[in-house]
Amino acid sequence: MKYLKLIRYQNLLLLAFMQLLFRYGFLKFQNIFLSLNDWQYGLLVLATILIAAAGYVINDILDQETDYDNDKRNVIVGKLISEKAAYNLYFALNITGVGIGYYLANVIQKPSFAGAFIIVSATLYMYATSLKQMLLIGNVVVALLLSFSIIIIGLFDLLPATYEGNQTEMGVIFSILIDYAIFAFIINLIREIVKDMEDVEGDYNNGMSTLPIAIGNEKTSKIAAALGIIATLILLWYMNSNLMPTKLYYAVIYGLLFVVAPMIFFVVKIWNAKTKEDFHLLSTVLKWIIFFGILSILAINLNIMENVKG
Structure with a gap:
């Protein structure tokens, strides 16, 4: 259990779920050819969570004193797991993740794409060693890495299968992935700021x-409240511009209940939040907003299928 806590297994499960949802709750519903078979896509998900896990490990190794000051109950490295064992795990996770990425890049005949995994791994190391200590830079980097875990789906599953005859269709699908990546970036950026207030x-x-x-x-x-208001307005604009005209009313109701309403709750509560407990609660709320926001891709697809049947 101590190793599972070290790699933040709950966050990794959420990341894996997100990538699987985009494949089997969205891409598989489209009448398009995908570059990776199911086994290879599973490897893509595995590579992503291995490198993310390595990022959590190196962050804990280099953040022992800060973690002890913030909440000594959550300290793992140096307390439950030796620093040497943690470093060994870090290298093993990174080497395996990058190795799988290299294999997949060759499967889609784009070996240079392996560089994406190397860049992410290196960025996570730089974040743990220096970037997180820079004002806002660390927050932006973490938010970007989450959004990239969505974009990488398009790089490995859509882009290699794109040719002149399906460019328009693939472009629309890729743009939807980018929309969700932007959503994940904004909400996670706000969450990182809230976590900084907590710590x-x-x-x-x-x-x-x-x-x-x-x-x-x-x-x-x-x-944070101002960013939350901006994010809420963007969500409302997006639903009004993209979902309402296509009569995806069930998806709109879902978005209002499970994404917009929690965002309004966040904005109201963060305005006067003061205690560590307040910030922890709001950080958890934002994590659930990301989860339900990503899940909306399934709600949209089900709504489209319902409209087709109707």
């Missing part, structure tokens, strides 16, 4: 440079 004391004691440390939790909460 402000430990981060300050260890010389970190985060937004709450620079301007205080009160002002940061107002910025």
Whole structure:
């Protein structure tokens, strides 16, 4: 269990679910050819979660003092697992993940695409060693990496199967993946800021440079609220522009109940949030918003199928 906690298995399961959902709840419903078979796509998911797991491990290795200050109950490296064992696990996860990525890049006859896994692995290491200590840079990097886990589906499953005759159709599908990647980026960026507010004391004691440390939790909460309002308005605009005209009313109701309503709850609560418990709750709310937001791709597909039957 200690190793599962170290690699944040719950987050990895959510990541795997997200990638599987896009394949079997969206792409498989489209009348298109996909580059990877089911086994190979499973390897793509595995490579993604292995490299993400390695990122969690190296972050815990280099963040022991900060984690101890923030919440000593959650300290694993140096307490439950030795630093040497953690480093061995880090290298094993990275080598396996990049190796699988290299194999898949050759399967789709685009060996240069293996560089994507190397870049992500290197970025996660840079985040743990230096980027996370830079004001907002670390937050942006983490948010970008989550959104890239959506875009990589298009790179490996759609792009190699695109030719002149299906460019328009593939472009539309790829643009939908990009829309969801942008959604994941915005919400996760807000969540990273909220997590910084939750961990402000430990981060300050260890010389970190985060937004709450620079301007205080009160002002940061107002910025998070403003970002939440912007995200909510974008969601409402997107549903009105893309779902309402195509009569996807069930998907709109789903979005209002499970994505927009929690976002409004977040905006209201973050405005006056002050305690560590408040920020932890709001961070969890944002994680569920990401989950239900990604799940909306299935709601949209089911609504389309219902409309076709009707």
